[in-house]
């Protein structure tokens with residue numbers, strides 16, 4: 001099992017419709033390629049975790065890095081790992097703007113719930129996710145780990 005994490009900057013701010021379209025493509029391809037992961041978006045910044053077989057993840061990353069809708073692509077983590085962090089998510093999605101949603105769990109709530117577990121499995125990746133959340137000040141109060 002292989003995992004990688006990168007950050008990048010949207011060339012232009014993404015609308016909800018653009019994010020939904022991106023997620024639909026990502027989830028379809030990732031399901032096909034047995035890739036799981038998490039995409040976070042806030043204020044024009046992306047952080048994405050991708051995990052799966054090394055060849056599949058690297059092929060996916062090559063397509064992602066070539067996408068002109070974002071730039072300043074920077075790989076933070078890459079390497080073999082014992083297990084997936086997000087086995088159930090072909091591409092989970094979370095952003096701090098979801099904070100206000102009253103009904104049901106948002107993607108963000110789910111990631112928050114997962115943080116202690118993630119921290120136990122891969123402290124480095126958990127710290128990167130936490131740091132991304134922490135850039136949104138409203139959010140800080142809710143971080144417990």
Ligand SMILES: Cc1cc2nc3c(=O)[nH]c(=O)nc-3n(C[C@H](O)[C@H](O)[C@H](O)COP(=O)(O)O)c2cc1C
Pocket residue numbers: 022025026027029030039046048060063064065066067069070091
């Ligand atoms: C921030 C960001 C994240 C993306 N994540 C994925 C992903 O997880 N999986 C994927 O297949 N494509 C992802 N893409 C889209 C790819 O860049 C590319 O458009 C897509 O893989 C092409 O798929 P297609 O050949 O089926 O049209 C992402 C693009 C961006 C900008």
